[in-house]
Every structure is written in C-alpha cells, then in structure tokens.
Amino acid sequence: MNIVVCVKYVPDATADRQFESDNTVDRVGVDGLLSELDEYAVEQALQLKEKAGDDTEVTALCVGPEKAVDAVRKALQMGADKGIHVSDEAIAGSDYAATSLVLAKAVEKAGPVDLVMCGMASTDAAGSVVPAMLAERLGLPQVTLASVVESQGDQVRIKRDGDTATEVIGGTMPLVLSVTDQSGEARYPSFKGIMAAKKKPLETWSLSDLGVDAGEVGIGAAWTAVEETTARPPRTAGEIVKDEDGSGATALTEFLASKKFI
Amino acid sequence: MSEVLVLIDHVDGAVRKPTYELLTIAKRFGEPSAVYIGPAGQAADVTEKVKKYGAEKVYVVDDAQVKGYLVAPKAEVLQQVAEKASPAAILIPSTSEGKEIGARLSIKLKSGLITDAVDVQPGDGGPVATQSVFAGNFTLTGKVTQGTPIITVKPNSAAPEEAAGAGTVEEVTPTISDAAKGAQIVASQPRKASGRPELTEAAIVVAGGRGTGGDFTPIEGLADALGGAVGASRAAVDSGWIAHTFQIGQTGKTVSPQLYVANGISGAIQHRAGMQTSKTIVAVNKDEEAPIFELVDFGVVGDLNTVLPAATEEITKRKG
Ligand SMILES: Cc1cc2nc3c(=O)[nH]c(=O)nc-3n(C[C@H](O)[C@H](O)[C@H](O)COP(=O)(O)OP(=O)(O)OC[C@H]3O[C@@H](n4cnc5c(N)ncnc54)[C@H](O)[C@@H]3O)c2cc1C
Numbered sequence A: 001m002n003i004v005v006c007v008k009y010v011p012d013a014t015a016d017r018q019f020e021s022d023n024t025v026d027r028v029g030v031d032g033l034l035s036e037l038d039e040y041a042v043e044q045a046l047q048l049k050e051k052a053g054d055d056t057e058v059t060a061l062c063v064g065p066e067k068a069v070d071a072v073r074k075a076l077q078m079g080a081d082k083g084i085h086v087s088d089e090a091i092a093g094s095d096y097a098a099t100s101l102v103l104a105k106a107v108e109k110a111g112p113v114d115l116v117m118c119g120m121a122s123t124d125a126a127g128s129v130v131p132a133m134l135a136e137r138l139g140l141p142q143v144t145l146a147s148v149v150e151s152q153g154d155q156v157r158i159k160r161d162g163d164t165a166t167e168v169i170g171g172t173m174p175l176v177l178s179v180t181d182q183s184g185e186a187r188y189p190s191f192k193g194i195m196a197a198k199k200k201p202l203e204t205w206s207l208s209d210l211g212v213d214a215g216e217v218g219i220g221a222a223w224t225a226v227e228e229t230t231a232r233p234p235r236t237a238g239e240i241v242k243d244e245d246g247s248g249a250t251a252l253t254e255f256l257a258s259k260k261f262i
Numbered sequence B: 001m002s003e004v005l006v007l008i009d010h011v012d013g014a015v016r017k018p019t020y021e022l023l024t025i026a027k028r029f030g031e032p033s034a035v036y037i038g039p040a041g042q043a044a045d046v047t048e049k050v051k052k053y054g055a056e057k058v059y060v061v062d063d064a065q066v067k068g069y070l071v072a073p074k075a076e077v078l079q080q081v082a083e084k085a086s087p088a089a090i091l092i093p094s095t096s097e098g099k100e101i102g103a104r105l106s107i108k109l110k111s112g113l114i115t116d117a118v119d120v121q122p123g124d125g126g127p128v129a130t131q132s133v134f135a136g137n138f139t140l141t142g143k144v145t146q147g148t149p150i151i152t153v154k155p156n157s158a159a160p161e162e163a164a165g166a167g168t169v170e171e172v173t174p175t176i177s178d179a180a181k182g183a184q185i186v187a188s189q190p191r192k193a194s195g196r197p198e199l200t201e202a203a204i205v206v207a208g209g210r211g212t213g214g215d216f217t218p219i220e221g222l223a224d225a226l227g228g229a230v231g232a233s234r235a236a237v238d239s240g241w242i243a244h245t246f247q248i249g250q251t252g253k254t255v256s257p258q259l260y261v262a263n264g265i266s267g268a269i270q271h272r273a274g275m276q277t278s279k280t281i282v283a284v285n286k287d288e289e290a291p292i293f294e295l296v297d298f299g300v301v302g303d304l305n306t307v308l309p310a311a312t313e314e315i316t317k318r319k320g
C-alpha cells in the first residue's frame, strides 16, 4: 500500500502571527513548524502501515518555502519512509486552488497512490478545503474528518462527527482521507527515529519537475484576492471582581441585567 | 438582476436558520434562488418557508440519487444548476460538509472560493466577504477574482429579514457520475436534540472546561436560566464529560454569540479561536491569573460551583 500524507509548514499558532504588506501570511518573521493537526494524519498513516504489516510505504509531502522542509523532516522522524518537498519561488502567495493543483500533480508524480491523507485543517488558513479540492483534482472520492480510521484490503471505513449526525463512511481505495484531532495522540519522534530520519530519502521538486506552469500558481494566479487585513482592536479591559460570600453571583447577575441578558 | 444561488441547509426537509440568513445576504446583490437537495415529499413545505425570506426561485432536486453519499454528488448538482442559472454568486452554509461542497465546486467551475465569511457585502466587481482569521486576531476582507464567487457563510452573519419572494419551483433532474458515489454513508446516527438552542446559532453560550471537574450541572443550570446553549473546552471533551459536538475552538465549533460565559476554562489560544469574536465575554475562574480574564468584559474570580448556582437562582428570581 502506498500512502501519501500531506503535511503543511505553518507559523507557530502560539507566536504573534502577522500579515505581510501584500496581505500574504508572514512565513518568515514567525517560527514555523509542522502543523499540529497534520501530525494526527501522520500518526494514522503510521498506524495503518503497522496494521497492514506488508510493504506499505508512507511518504510525507509538503508544498512550501525552503524552511518548510522541517515539516517533512519531522514526519520522517515520526516514522514516515520518504519525503517530498515541493518548493518554488513561484508558489509563494498561492491560494487553495493553486496549492491543491501543486499537491495533486505531486501525488500523481509520486506514483500509484492508494491513500492520500490530510489533516482536518491547516492551523493558519484553517479552510478545511484542500482535501476536497485535492480529491476533485485527482478524481477520487473523499472520506473526510475521520475520528476513527480502519482499513481492510482496499476497503476504508471511518467514523465522523458530522454536522447533524454521527456517521460511518465507507469507500474503496484509492481515496483522499482527512483525520481530526479526535483520532488519537500523535507519537513523539524517538531518538532512534531522529537518527534514522537522516538517512531516509528526501526529494525536492520544483514546478518544472511537476510540469506545472509558473503562471498557474502564486499570488498572481489566485482566484481570490485579499483586499485588507486589520488587526482586531484589543479588547478594553473588563471589570473583574472577587467572589466573597456570594458577592460574585450578585455582581454577575447585575452585569448580565445591565446588558439586558436577563 | 442576476440570480444568487443559496444552498438550503436542512435536515430531512427541516430548514435550518442559516438558510434564511443566506437568503437575506443574497438579496443584497441579486435575486435569491434557493437550491433544495432533499426528499421530494418535503419540497412544497420547504418552498413555502424559503419564499418568505425572498426566494424568487427554488430549484428542487430530489435526493434519491444523492443521499447516502458524501459531498461529491451535491457538488455535481450545484455545478449543473450553476451552469443553467449563471448566478452572480453561490452562497453555501459554512458547515463542514458545506465547505467541502464549495471546495469541489470551486475546482469544477474554476471559480474562487472564500470560506467562513462572517459578512458579505456588495462591492465593485462582486461581493466582498469578511473573514476572521488567526484565532480571531485579524479581520480580513477579500473577494473572488475568477469565475463565479463561491462563498461559504457562517451562522449568525446576518439577521434574517422576511421578504416575499415568488418561490417559483423549477425541478432539476441531475446527472450524477459513478465517480461521485465513491464514498458511501454506511450508517448515520442523528444527534439527540438537547432541547437547547443550536450551539453555532445561539445568542447566548455558557461553556464549561476542566474546572467543572466533570459536573456540568452548574453550566446547564445557568444556560437554561439564560435560554442559552451549552459548550465546552477540549479538556472537558477529552475527559469524556461531554460530547465532541459541544467543543468550542480551533478543532471544534466557532461561535460568535451576543454573550459567552466561560466557566473553569483557562483561555488557551485554541479555545479563543472559537469564541474570541463573541460580543460580550464573561468568565468565572478561581485563578485570577487565568488568561481568559484578558478577554472579558466582566469576570468573577471564584469557584464556579458556588458562583453559578447562586447566580442561576438570582436570575430565575428576577425573571419571576
Ligand atoms: C491541535 C490542538 C487543537 C486544540 N483545539 C482545541 C479546541 O478546539 N478547543 C479547546 O477548548 N481547546 C483546544 N485545544 C486544547 C487547548 O490547548 C487547552 O488545552 C484547553 O482549551 C484547556 O481546556 P480548559 O481551559 O478547560 O482546561 P485548563 O487549561 O486545565 O483550565 C482549567 C481552568 O479551570 C479553572 N478552575 C479549576 N477549578 C475551578 C473551579 N472550581 N471554579 C472555577 N474555575 C476553576 C482553573 O483555574 C483553570 O484556569 C487544542 C489543543 C491542540 C494542541
């Protein structure tokens, strides 16, 4: 079985994230890392590999700037077998459509793939749309937002917390699968894993390797445009009271009444 | 005037409130045309409802061929309706399924997609959408520059306004490809109704975290006294105290109610991401250093097990 896991390199969510003057995400000023939510996808891929027990191969795929290779390295340290980093100046500022195009071409080049696995959302853009776009581009079915993943032969079953129901979804490989943070804690790289990762194959592909024209991607080719980004005004400091002998409840009630919530 | 397609959000023909919000938004830049994909038996009832909010046309698509599958067939239906109607925009409810339908449709129609809009207004050269990003720390406006704007819109993004529409029914028989039927719904268990407002639509949300120690009775009591919904932090969900559907935050629901009351919740960035845009924020926490207090309009440093029941009693008394 061939599994490709899509891992994104994102600015650290706990740092002070900013926009550049051209309204693209600042990917230089803030430390980046493998998106936490994609670690869950790597984990599920590794578990499928462990269960299948055959010659299953897990490839980590990342589209992003030079530093983004760190995301691929982390996946290799966790236990992925191979890494692919697609990097090209022209990709900077790409929107979902262009990102999904580059990912789709890379998946195709990676060879016959049984499962394309993704996180539930990237922690910066948080669109939760790339997996569906990728599926559309590859002409594959999608089973998304899985909290439980099971496979047997070429059959896949997932459980998902849908908008209005809890569902079990089934499909036949090849397909695109995304997992949520309910799917189970991701493993930490072990010392052995970190050492082993250094010897694992890691390829860097450019757009021309994929046969994608530079004019099809990047900020110029985007199907959407950001007009303005505004930092949210800081909230004005609120009133904070200490509860003493029931005073807190009374003050809370007064506040809610003053705001007409009662 | 051009049509603006609105995908109706419903469960077995029961129309959900965001549909009316989307119809209200659609009227700002065109003639709302509602698209109903559902059981044919409910179509007449659904039509009656959406025409009260300005739907001039209702495309009715019997879901016999569609139900049982995830996302892809619905994207094909919308593609076929869009090719017929040449709409000025397509508005889809920003649910997890809605966003994925938008994603597939975007590639099919070679049209730009904007997700999770909290407002959409007419602008030069098409609708301008407002989004809230980076855990609510930034507001962003943007528009679609290629094809038909496809915008998924979050609940509570507009106040639904009644407006009489013609509600002309047009039945559509879509062609669904075999490829779109690749992911089947094998089993589905509808969620039990809690009797409380829907979390993402509620005007008031009362949430509990690890600080509840697992007992949500004080949270539910206050929620019911205020007529609000109940929510939770991931710590409470991970502890198995409450179902994941109630989780608020980066990997749960985003809410933007008039009033958010956080109880026994520290205010981690991932939690903030789901509630920071609430209009009024109140917190009860026994640790005065808890980061949640940086966000509040009003905070009580105290034990939620004493503060909440007492407040609930006072509120109930006042209401008489
Ligand atoms: C990838 C990822 C995604 C995540 N997504 C989410 C998400 O969607 N939503 C989310 O909420 N979190 C999310 N988290 C987790 C988040 O980082 C925090 O761990 C979580 O929000 C903490 O929940 P809490 O505030 O309930 O618990 P804690 O941080 O443990 O805080 C408990 C608070 O309760 C107070 N307290 C204790 N007892 C009482 C009492 N008797 N009365 C009053 N106060 C009391 C304490 O002072 C403390 O401030 C995510 C984390 C990761 C890594």
Ligand SMILES: Nc1ncnc2c1ncn2[C@@H]1O[C@H](COP(=O)(O)O)[C@@H](O)[C@H]1O
Binding pocket: A006, A007, A008, A009, A035, A037, A038, A041, A061, A062, A063, A064, A099, A103, A117, A118, A119, A120, A121, A122, A123, A125, A126, A127, A128, A129, A130, A131
């Ligand atoms: N640049 C990228 N490189 C690799 N994977 C990506 C990239 N962008 C998005 N993905 C994948 O798509 C998922 C959803 O992303 P998004 O739609 O941006 O929220 C992520 O969790 C990743 O698995």
